[in-house]
Amino acid sequence: MSPRPIIIDCDPGQDxxxxxxxxxxxxxxxxxxxxxxxxxxxxxxxxxxxxxxxxELAGRHDVPVFAGxxxxxxxxxxTAEAVHGQTGLDGSDLPEQSTMPLQDRHAVDFxxxxxxxxxxxxxxxxxxxxxxxxxxxxxxxxxxxxxxxEIVFMGGAALGPGNRTPAAEFNIAxxxxxxxxxxxxxxxxxxxxxxxxxxxITTPLRLEAIRNIGTRVSEAVGGMLSxxxxxxxxxYGEPGAPLHDPCVIAWLLQPDLFRGKAVHVxxxxxxxxxxGRTVADWWxxxxxxxxxxxxxxxxxxxxxxxxxxxxxxx
Numbered sequence: 001m002s003p004r005p006i007i008i009d010c011d012p013g014q015d016x017x018x019x020x021x022x023x024x025x026x027x028x029x030x031x032x033x034x035x036x037x038x039x040x041x042x043x044x045x046x047x048x049x050x051x052x053x054x055x056e057l058a059g060r061h062d063v064p065v066f067a068g069x070x071x072x073x074x075x076x077x078x079t080a081e082a083v084h085g086q087t088g089l090d091g092s093d094l095p096e097q098s099t100m101p102l103q104d105r106h107a108v109d110f111x112x113x114x115x116x117x118x119x120x121x122x123x124x125x126x127x128x129x130x131x132x133x134x135x136x137x138x139x140x141x142x143x144x145x146x147x148x149x150e151i152v153f154m155g156g157a158a159l160g161p162g163n164r165t166p167a168a169e170f171n172i173a174x175x176x177x178x179x180x181x182x183x184x185x186x187x188x189x190x191x192x193x194x195x196x197x198x199x200x201i202t203t204p205l206r207l208e209a210i211r212n213i214g215t216r217v218s219e220a221v222g223g224m225l226s227x228x229x230x231x232x233x234x235x236y237g238e239p240g241a242p243l244h245d246p247c248v249i250a251w252l253l254q255p256d257l258f259r260g261k262a263v264h265v266x267x268x269x270x271x272x273x274x275x276g277r278t279v280a281d282w283w284x285x286x287x288x289x290x291x292x293x294x295x296x297x298x299x300x301x302x303x304x305x306x307x308x309x310x311x312x313x314x
Contacts, residue, residue: 003031004124006260011129012039012050013088014224019078019245019281024058025313029253033114034064036107040129040174041080044089045069050088052098054098056221058314061100066131068107080170090222091227105131111137115144128245129151130171135178138185148187154245156193156278157293168276169194172267176276180267189292192247196295202229202240206304217314250306257302259293264288
């Protein structure tokens with residue numbers, strides 16, 4: 001079986017970095033057509049630089065990196081340096097600058113051109129940050145939906161509270177209007193929200209196992225995750241931080257690690273109190289047809305075994 005063509009849309013971010021590394025370590029399964037960057041965890045100037053730094057760490061200078069939208073559609077940009085640090089990859093010892101070139105084309109145009117030149121249901125989009133780039137691409141060229149196999153994204157919370165606001169998860173809260181466009185576009189959706197990502201916790205033993213790989217990559221990842229972990233045990237009462245974004249790549253590589261349910265998901269865009277909430281009709285009370293498979297369970301030990309296996313390849 002030939003590798004699945006994917007575009008990774010991201011806002012690195014330590015957990016984005018791990019997701020990128022896992023994908024780049026799996027060329028037999030995933031063909032990374034390009035990495036598109038969006039403002040989110042840190043501003044766009046940082047996210048595009050961080051994506052190139054991570055590709056360099058993986059030794060994948062062949063993967064093109066594109067800068068996309070520098071702000072949400074309607075809201076001012078709210079970033080998350082308190083979590084990820086000023087660079088977005090604090091805790092790593094990666095060089096501050098990247099020698100990889102940033103592509104001249106806008107990320108949205110790359111997404112559109114790649115999807116239009118693909119076959120029907122061929123390209124999988126993997127958004128790991130706010131959905132701004134994906135929404136703009138769909139609005140600008142709605143015909144790309146025919147060639148999108150799936151949009152597999154990290155974002156939202158179906159059954160529990162948010163982490164950006166009491167009601168909303170960070171990626172969706174950052175650009176809820178973009179999320180609404182994507183939810184209503186008609187492409188098959190697979191959602192990895194806080195319901196499932198909070199079941200894959202980077203415990204001290206798991207972090208030690210990553211460090212014990214003993215490579216340049218594992219050293220960088222260990223440093224990043226140690227920084228990323230620093231507040232979450234107190235905040236969530238868990239022994240480590242949820243590893244959000246790598247769930248998307250893990251599912252593409254080993255879908256049997258996860259379980260979920262096909263439901264209808266809508267995004268709140270009007271209420272100041274619940275702006276950005278992903279409203280999942282878990283019990284089918286509205287009779288709206290399902291538009292997303294929402295993951296809510298994971299084999300956490302199997303997930304971390306896969307993370308360690310892929311990081312060991314680099």
